[in-house]
Amino acid sequence: MAGFTPSLENLIDKFASLPSVGRKSAQRLAFHVLGMSDSEAESFTEAIARARESVHRCRICCNFTDNDVCSICSSPERDKSTICVVEDPRDIIAFEKTHEYSGLYHVLHGVISPINDISPEDICVKELISRLGEGNVKEVIMATNPTVEGEATAMYISKLIKPLGIGVTRLAYGIPVGADLEFADEFTLIRAIEGRKNI
C-alpha cells in the first residue's frame, strides 16, 4: 500500500493543488472534510458554488462584488475625484481599515510582469483609462506593492495618465511605524533618508 484509498488520495490531491497547501495540510484538510456532518459539507460546497456564481468584477472599479456596481463605487459619500489604484481586492480591505481614505479605488488584478507573461492587457488597465476619460477625477494614487513589478506597473500607468492632465501620486516609502531600525533593509532605509521631512 503506497497511500490512502483512491477517493481519499484524490481529495488530498485536490487540496494539495491549492496555493500554499502542502501535502501534510492537504491530508489534514481532507480528513477534516471526511469528518464533517452532511450539512456542514453541503454548506461548504454550496459556499463554493454560490461565490463562483455571484462574485464578479464591479463594472466601474473591477473590485469583487455581488452586484453590478460595488458598494464603494455606488456610495454617495465617497470622494469621486480621487482613485487609488491597487493590485488586489485585499489591498482595498487594508486601506478601508484605516478609515482615512474616502476616495474610490481601482483594482488591477495583478501587475505587469514580463517574466510571468503578464502584459498590460492582462490586467485592468484599460478599464482605469476609460474611467479617467469621463472627467471628474483629479488625482490617481498609485498603490501597487513596492516590488520591482509593482514599481514598473505604477510607472507604466502613470505615463498613460499624465497626458490626460490628471495628477498621479505614489505612496510614501519609509520605515514602517513601530518597526526596529536595526532590522530595516537598506533599500527601505535609503528611501526613508531620501524622503526625510522637516520637524
Add this chain to the structure above:
Amino acid sequence: MAGFTPSLENLIDKFASLPSVGRKSAQRLAFHVLGMSDSEAESFTEAIARARESVHRCRICCNFTDNDVCSICSSPERDKSTICVVEDPRDIIAFEKTHEYSGLYHVLHGVISPINDISPEDICVKELISRLGEGNVKEVIMATNPTVEGEATAMYISKLIKPLGIGVTRLAYGIPVGADLEFADEFTLIRAIEGRKNI
C-alpha cells in the same frame, strides 16, 4: 465597507473554519477558487462529494477504505499474527514507508482523553478486542504517539489485552536517528539511557 462582498465573505469564512487555516490563508484559498475554471471547480467539489460517499472504515481494522475490507487486511501476504495499533490512518502510511513491517494494523481514530471528553467508547477499542477474540493474533504492538494521552491509551488497552494471553509491546523510545543530542529533550534522553544496549 468592512469586508468583501457577502458571498465571498461566506466562502472565506468556510475556508477559515478548516483546521490550521488562518484568515489570510482562507482569503487566498477563496480567491483561488474564484479564479478556477468551471471544470477545475467541478472536479474539486466532486472530489469532496465522492470521498465523503465512498470512504468509510474497514470492517476489520477501521482504516479508511473504499471497500468493505481494506487492502492491507485483505492481502494474503500480510502476517496475520501481529497487529500494530495506531491513532490515525496517517500513521499507517508512515509505517508502510519503512517496508519493514508486514503485519496488520488497527486504527483507533483518536486517543482516550478525559480533558477532551474522549472515552474508550469514542475510539475503536471494542473493534480491536473483538478481532483478538478470533484467535490467530500473537502480538499487539502499541504504536500510539509518545504523548501523555497516547501513553495512557496504550496502558489502558494493554490491560484489556493481557488477560487474553496475547503479547503486548510498545515502540522503543530514544534519540531519533540523525538528530543532534544537544537539542534532545530531557525525557527523550532519560528514555534513551534507560533503553541503552550493548554494542
